[in-house]
Amino acid sequence: MKNNFKIIAFDADDTLWVNEPFYRETEKKFFDLLQDFGTPEFLNEELFNTEMQNLALYGYGAKGLTLSMTETALRVSNQRVNAKTIAAIVNLGKELIQKPLVLLEGVEEVLKTLHKSNNRLIVVTKGDLLDQERKLLNSGLGQYFHHVEIVSDKKEENYQKLLKKLEVAPDDFLMIGNSRKSDIIPVVNIGAFAIFVPYHTSWQHEEADKIESSHCLEVAHIKEVLNIIEW
Amino acid sequence: MKNNFKIIAFDADDTLWVNEPFYRETEKKFFDLLQDFGTPEFLNEELFNTEMQNLALYGYGAKGLTLSMTETALRVSNQRVNAKTIAAIVNLGKELIQKPLVLLEGVEEVLKTLHKSNNRLIVVTKGDLLDQERKLLNSGLGQYFHHVEIVSDKKEENYQKLLKKLEVAPDDFLMIGNSRKSDIIPVVNIGAFAIFVPYHTSWQHEEADKIESSHCLEVAHIKEVLNIIEW
Numbered sequence: 184m185k186n187n188f189k190i191i192a193f194d195a196d197d198t199l200w201v202n203e204p205f206y207r208e209t210e211k212k213f214f215d216l217l218q219d220f221g222t223p224e225f226l227n228e229e230l231f232n233t234e235m236q237n238l239a240l241y242g243y244g245a246k247g248l249t250l251s252m253t254e255t256a257l258r259v260s261n262q263r264v265n266a267k268t269i270a271a272i273v274n275l276g277k278e279l280i281q282k283p284l285v286l287l288e289g290v291e292e293v294l295k296t297l298h299k300s301n302n303r304l305i306v307v308t309k310g311d312l313l314d315q316e317r318k319l320l321n322s323g324l325g326q327y328f329h330h331v332e333i334v335s336d337k338k339e340e341n342y343q344k345l346l347k348k349l350e351v352a353p354d355d356f357l358m359i360g361n362s363r364k365s366d367i368i369p370v371v372n373i374g375a376f377a378i379f380v381p382y383h384t385s386w387q388h389e390e391a392d393k394i395e396s397s398h399c400l401e402v403a404h405i406k407e408v409l410n411i412i413e414w
Numbered sequence: 415m416k417n418n419f420k421i422i423a424f425d426a427d428d429t430l431w432v433n434e435p436f437y438r439e440t441e442k443k444f445f446d447l448l449q450d451f452g453t454p455e456f457l458n459e460e461l462f463n464t465e466m467q468n469l470a471l472y473g474y475g476a477k478g479l480t481l482s483m484t485e486t487a488l489r490v491s492n493q494r495v496n497a498k499t500i501a502a503i504v505n506l507g508k509e510l511i512q513k514p515l516v517l518l519e520g521v522e523e524v525l526k527t528l529h530k531s532n533n534r535l536i537v538v539t540k541g542d543l544l545d546q547e548r549k550l551l552n553s554g555l556g557q558y559f560h561h562v563e564i565v566s567d568k569k570e571e572n573y574q575k576l577l578k579k580l581e582v583a584p585d586d587f588l589m590i591g592n593s594r595k596s597d598i599i600p601v602v603n604i605g606a607f608a609i610f611v612p613y614h615t616s617w618q619h620e621e622a623d624k625i626e627s628s629h630c631l632e633v634a635h636i637k638e639v640l641n642i643i644e645w
Contacts, residue, residue, distance in 0.1 A: 240511050242544035246477040250504060253484065257501045266493040269500050273485055280471050312543060313473035313566045330579040333564060335544045348561040 184376060184400055186413045190351050191297060192332070194360030195308035195315055197382040198405070200322055201285040202310075204384050206248070209279045213252050216268050216275075220259045230255045231387065242335055244311030249276025280314060284321035287382075289406040294327040300414035306331040307345065307358065309365065337365035342373050359408060364391035371398045380405045415607060415631055417644040421582050422528060423563070425591030426539035426546055428613040429636070431553055432516040433541075435615050437479070440510045444483050447502050451490045461486045462618065473566055475542030480507025511545060515552035518613075520637040525558040531645035537562040538576065538589065540596065568596035573604050590639060595622035602629045611636045 196202030210230065214223040221229070233251040241247030252272045256264045298304055304327055308315050312333045319325050332349075334341045346356055353374035360366025361382040368391060370377040379401040393401065400411060427433030441461065445454040452460070464482040472478030483503045487495045529535055535558055539546050543564045550556050563580075565572045577587055584605035591597025592613040599622060601608040610632040624632065631642060 240508060240544075241477060242542070246472060246481060249481060250477060250507070253500065254504055257497055257504070260497065262497040262501060264497050266488055266491065266495050266497075266500070269484065269497070270488045270493060273481060273488070276481070277471060311473070312564055313471075316566050330575070333543055335547050344561070 188357040189355035190303050192305050192307040192358045194366045197361045205282045243309050245279045298327040304328050309334050339369040362389040364389050371396045419588040420586035421534050423536050423538040423589045425597045428592045430521050436513045474540050476510045529558040535559050540565050570600040593620040595620050602627045
């Protein structure tokens with residue numbers, strides 16, 4: 184793979200900092216709240232279905248999850264769930280938004296090194312804008328990034344629009360992230376480059392098979408990025 | 415005021431298309447749903463307080479409003495509100511997200527004219543990204559804009575960050591919008607230019623007094639923008 188780029192873009196959640204485990208924890212508490220109405224497996228399926236149905240309306244992020252949990256609670260209980268449980272669900276969502284920021288190991292070293300050598304680094308994320316700005320502020324990583332780009336989804340068309348906005352050719356754009364579906368496959372498909380850094384926990388909506396391409400690499404740890412990119 | 419700019423930015427809601435009246439309508443339906451627990455005036459004040467308390471967590475947009483309506487319903491009812499009412503509130507939020515797109519009169523003519531003469535036009539909005547992308551798509555106005563910028567708020571620091579990201583000097587940036595508080599005052603305060611185009615309905619959170627500055631103008635109708643900017 185080539186080793187220099189005009190823009191190096193990092194996914195945020197579970198690439199720079201911990202996110203998915205907090206979502207799993209929130210869901211587990213939600214299943215506990217609703218244990219009178221079904222097993223965790225049943226509730227998980229119901230919640231996932233609600234989220235998929237609402238995705239076009241709500242997009243990604245904690246607010247959409249909170250609304251989908253509320254809707255799922257109403258449905259699986261045949262509207263018998265009580266107000267206290269609804270209040271607890273709304274609070275679960277607020278707790279999720281306020282989780283501490285936990286940086287992933289090696290991230291700061293990689294960003295510092297690339298930034299020092301004048302690589303232009305940006306964040307590209309499909310989370311909620313306010314959530315992501317708060318996380319970036321709490322992470323202390325803001326100094327390394329030129330700016331943050333929030334996209335409503337990470338499909339080929341979203342990357343195409345982004346590259347046009349950034350006025351950068353696909354050949355000069357590298358994306359680094361933990362979702363093959365969102366950070367790797369669409370990027371490679373539009374002719375840009377990608378490095379996959381897996382994370383141990385991922386949302387079932389983000390799962391996709393490995394692809395073979397001279398435009399992408401898979402590494403075990405984010406520090407390996409420094410063996411690939413010129414700095 | 416000067417008459418040419420590198421970037422002309424338009425606010426979206428109630429500058430390009432109808433928004434606030436749909437929010438007022440949604441709130442009115444919410445007050446009807448909760449009439450057992452208080453007058454519209456009381457509920458309006460309670461809802462506004464909840465929204466203000468949640469603003470730092472939820473930001474702007476329909477999802478935050480839906481969660482704040484739910485929380486208000488739980489509080490004013492002392493958690494006696496029933497599940498049917500909660501379901502109706504969640505549905506009010508979904509209806510709001512799916513309101514038809516109604517362009518404001520004169521907008522398309524202004525955009526078409528400015529775009530033809532090679533002005534670089536962008537949208538700058540603090541609404542929810544997905545909502546705004548959907549509205550832009552439904553508006554048919556996408557062709558006139560270079561891109562959309564979503565900001566988590568419209569304070570001086572947000573505009574400063576935006577101008578840095580766009581690599582444009584304050585002197586080359588014009589903002590056009592219907593909120594003095596969000597579109598005019600912070601823009602003028604950082605040395606850029608602004609045109610205020612009032613709209614008949616505004617959220618109490620957006621109200622602010624008129625300011626006097628050579629960097630801003632107030633017009634009665636968006637078409638007057640064509641008398642001010644070079645095209």
